[in-house]
Amino acid sequence: MPWLYTQMLLVITLSIGCSTQHNDIRIAVMALGPVSDRQIDAVVDGVQKVHHLRATILPGKSMPSSAYVRSRDRYDGNAVLADLSSIQVRDFDKVIGVTNFDIGINRDGERASGIMGIAELDGRAALVSTHRLSFGGVSPSKQMERLSRVAAHECGHTLGLPHCARKGCLMNDARGAIATIDATSGRLCVSCRFYRPFRLKDDALVNP
Ligand SMILES: [Zn+2]
Numbered sequence: 001m002p003w004l005y006t007q008m009l010l011v012i013t014l015s016i017g018c019s020t021q022h023n024d025i026r027i028a029v030m031a032l033g034p035v036s037d038r039q040i041d042a043v044v045d046g047v048q049k050v051h052h053l054r055a056t057i058l059p060g061k062s063m064p065s066s067a068y069v070r071s072r073d074r075y076d077g078n079a080v081l082a083d084l085s086s087i088q089v090r091d092f093d094k095v096i097g098v099t100n101f102d103i104g105i106n107r108d109g110e111r112a113s114g115i116m117g118i119a120e121l122d123g124r125a126a127l128v129s130t131h132r133l134s135f136g137g138v139s140p141s142k143q144m145e146r147l148s149r150v151a152a153h154e155c156g157h158t159l160g161l162p163h164c165a166r167k168g169c170l171m172n173d174a175r176g177a178i179a180t181i182d183a184t185s186g187r188l189c190v191s192c193r194f195y196r197p198f199r200l201k202d203d204a205l206v207n208p
């Protein structure tokens, strides 16, 4: 049955093509301003454990001064993200910026309202800030766990994952609350785990 054989071969080839497409995504992690090795390692750890992608640490750079919002003493997250996205990082598909500075977005009529992270959906850049991760006076190791989770969440957005309402899923919308991050399992739910950019393009209504 040559026809059946051809179809089977096509299915197998497509399957391999899909998994290769995801596994081949190359992630760069970059410090923006002073960031400790432990913090960078926490970001790399989150990306690798949750998404099974290898992350590489690149030399850091300073925060773009044009993104600083003096009245709030924090940086405009979208402006930093745009700067990060425009950097030509050869051999990498995504770049995750890590900063200890506070970041914010314009929300509910408030300028530069504080956030923990921001990312381009199915895009190139993500940004995480450690500034709000010590909330509640938690231990340094708990702060690192939070950083890993926020980084994996934002990385998930760059891979095309939208927010997910399933209880315990790492892609729950934190709405700026660290308690939401703490309440997740730290892992993707089954739906999100098998939700990949190529599926988003083929069937945008799967797992909304
Ligand atoms: Zn999110």
Ligand SMILES: [Zn+2]
Pocket: 164, 165, 166, 169, 170, 171, 188, 189, 190, 191, 192, 193
């Ligand atoms: Zn989910």
